[in-house]
Amino acid sequence: MTASGAALLLGVGALALWPSAADATGDGRQLYLDNCAACHGAELEGQPDWRQPLPSGRLPAPPHDASGHTWHHPDRVLREIILRGTAAVVGNGYESDMPGFEGLLTEAEVEAILDYLKSEWPERERAHQARVSAADAAAGG
Numbered sequence: 371m372t373a374s375g376a377a378l379l380l381g382v383g384a385l386a387l388w389p390s391a392a393d394a395t396g397d398g399r400q401l402y403l404d405n406c407a408a409c410h411g412a413e414l415e416g417q418p419d420w421r422q423p424l425p426s427g428r429l430p431a432p433p434h435d436a437s438g439h440t441w442h443h444p445d446r447v448l449r450e451i452i453l454r455g456t457a458a459v460v461g462n463g464y465e466s467d468m469p470g471f472e473g474l475l476t477e478a479e480v481e482a483i484l485d486y487l488k489s490e491w492p493e494r495e496r497a498h499q500a501r502v503s504a505a506d507a508a509a510g511g
Contacts, residue, residue, distance in 0.1 A: 398486030401479050405471060410434050414490055428467050434487050441495040444506035445484065452480050 403412060409431035410416055416433030423429055432438045440448065450459045455470035471480070488496055 398482035398484070398489075401475070401483050402486050405475065406434075406483065409467070414438075414487065426465075426467075428465050431468070435490060436492055436495045440487060441491055441499040442502065443499075444503040444511060445499075446503070446506055446511045448484055449477075449480055452483065453477075 411433065414433055414435040416438055417430035420430040420432045434440045451468065453470055453472040456466035456468040457464050458470060
């Protein structure tokens with residue numbers, strides 16, 4: 371075998387060990403199902419009447435599909451909400467049933483969940499969310 375042939379085989383072998391985007395999305399889906407679906411729905415549908423306060427005064431869990439507002443927020447805000455919880459991010463006495471997952475989920479797991487959510491959005495919502503995230507990052511967010 372030539373040196374270039376051996377290098378090619380090593381490269382192909384390394385690629386086989388590298389997780390594909392589909393694998394990462396599958397991991398994100400499983401992480402979502404394990405940590406988020408109990409409130410936000412297995413199909414990203416959220417809780418019924420998610421815009422109407424519950425008797426507690428808190429809002430139900432919103433959907434994460436295109437019918438919700440998740441795609442309106444930049445990645446930075448979505449990461450903070452997942453890690454710290456909605457009340458901590460909103461502040462000013464806002465109350466929410468959304469807990470923070472800091473210490474329970476790693477940053478890589480949060481990214482995998484976000485990648486999964488984005489993979490389920492139509493192109494228009496993905497493009498909008500990418501623009502919002504880019505503008506937020508450019509502004510120092």
